[in-house]
Amino acid sequence: MPRHGLMTGTLDYLRRPLVANITPGMNVLIVTDTAHDPRVWQAVMSIVSELGADGTLALFDPRPADYYDPPKTVCEAMLHSDLNILLASTGMLHAHANAVAMDAGVPVICMDGGMTLEMFQSGAVTEDQKEMAIRQYWVATNIFGKDARHCRVTSKYGCDFTYSVENRIFIPNMPGDDFVAYKIQNVSKVQNRKSNMLRFLYPNGEFNIPPVEYSGSGKLVIDLCMHQIGRISSPIELTVEHGRIVEIDGGADAHFLRNYLEQYGDENAYVCPAEASVGINSKAQIRGVQREDKNILGTMHFGLGTNVDVGGTLLSNIHMDGVILEPTLYVDGDKRIENGRFLRPIDGPLG
Template sequence: MATLDEAARIAMRDVLGLRPGEEVLIVTNFEPDVFSIARALVDNTKALGGRPTLLVQETKEPHMPTERIINEAVKAEPHVLILLPALSSGNDPFGLHTGYVGRDGRLYRGIMDKLIEGDRRIRSFWSNRVSVDTFRRCVAIDYGPIRADAARLKRVLDRGRMVRVTSPAGTDVEFSIKGRKAFLEDGDFSLPGTGGNLPAGEVYVSPAVASAGGTMVFDGTISLENNDVFPSTPVRVELKDGYVSTITGGLGAAGLRKTIESGESEAAERGMQEERRNARHIGEFGIGLNPNAMLIGNMIEDEKALGTAHFAIGNNFDNDASALIHQDCLMLSPSIWVDGRPIMKDGVLVRF
């Protein structure tokens, strides 16, 4: 296995494509794992000729605001922004209540999203709750095969209209992707306007609004309000008119219901009716591609595991179904068809 220093060098050199003289802003907490990774990234930024700045804030939960000075530093538009929170980086109060308009004319709920997606001025990666073990194992990899598979899947999804997903646990769901474009987290964040998780290894798409129907059964990791869990009993989610209607299946189901209801309540308290409704919307469908990723009970790694797929309940990535939550939920060994064409069978990619 690679050392932490080697993984940090690969992240800065091969993933971000750091150039001499570029400014790199790293935001983290003092928790041992993320702070150790941040220090390794600082050292390797300097070794590659970059100019790092390290900011440390107290650990935030998703409902807590990011420190004002952090948002002001992001507004300075460093070439590279890296977020390494032990739990969450917090939220952007101005973005939530007012929003930022990007150069593309769209409204964004956070300054980082505006600068990456809307203005295409900076590049970034974010690694919530990542451990040193995950970073060493899943970042120091050969990105060639992942990028090839991701590009191939994106071409199919970009041309596609309807997706069907089944799984041995009982999933059988269909949704439209007509007019949507898939997103890549293939470990190439070297150009302004690009960014994603590290570890990387995922292709994902936002289902068309209110188009999903059927049954989703999650027999892998699910993300709850403040933690990720592997449910002892699979969680069964029924959809009606594109939204979650019922959730059954033991403690995991109870936790997911509570998380969704919390997202609804927070949106209602803020008078955000669209966000309240979309706390039950299907915001994402993703396919894992990282061969080194395993199911460890941490979604930053688990959703990248080869042979898995996941749906997210809540906010989507096309900015037409905004929500205050985004809860990834994993299914094992899925089979996937796009317009009747198989792209995965029982968790194995179909070569095409």
């Protein structure tokens, strides 16, 4: 187990999603591993107890890759909980076990991916949830629009990548007076899924798009961070043809990604982009951790592998997001983001 400091600083932001979703008598399962900051699950266990719920800790060896299932006994326990809290060092939001549990009606609070206690005290977690929900609506409406068809992304590192979003822009509801911050929501209707998707991601702050499968083409250059790699030391260049990665070029991180996909991926792990999303959290900071970095305002992240839980059709052993820090985005030939800055309003209607 890695060494971490003492439990210091505020627990206020860590408490907020728990207070909003836990009631006395609930059976709450905390899913974590020995590579995660133990102070986080210890704090969560204390808060769960304070709220009058019955907390159970599932602690196990780290999984070999993001989105691999926990041990079978934990998978079974996830089906019989009132609430699952994901705190693993590897991402488990897209894991099969979590999808099955959500489909069975068990909600999830996802705080996994290696977030330390300090990351729950500053940065992305401090963003106003309602303001961000409003921003998400305007990004969907003004930056894309429900009739958007074609996207092109470039960057200073040589990215020049195109893909189709035709009939894939799902406009979220504008939050009303009944908006409850940090509350678990069923996002299946927004993303046109029949199965339950009862979840709250934390920290959060992205507008999700599942591009048309196999429509990607060109060079996609990831320059900030990526699942399993963390902060990237040198850009990773993905050459994509007919929606599939055919080459991975770059330095040590590209070498790691090639080997990782060979070892843990499957055929659909090479489909790109499975997701193409925009960061909308104005408080998010560069951490080298996916759970926060992909939410940075004006960034874009592109996923490989599974995308059924963001409105697509793909299933894979894995899901990996790679982040571009300062992208330029064209939608149907019109520039909408330039070097990470929005060129249309994201807080109200157009002109």
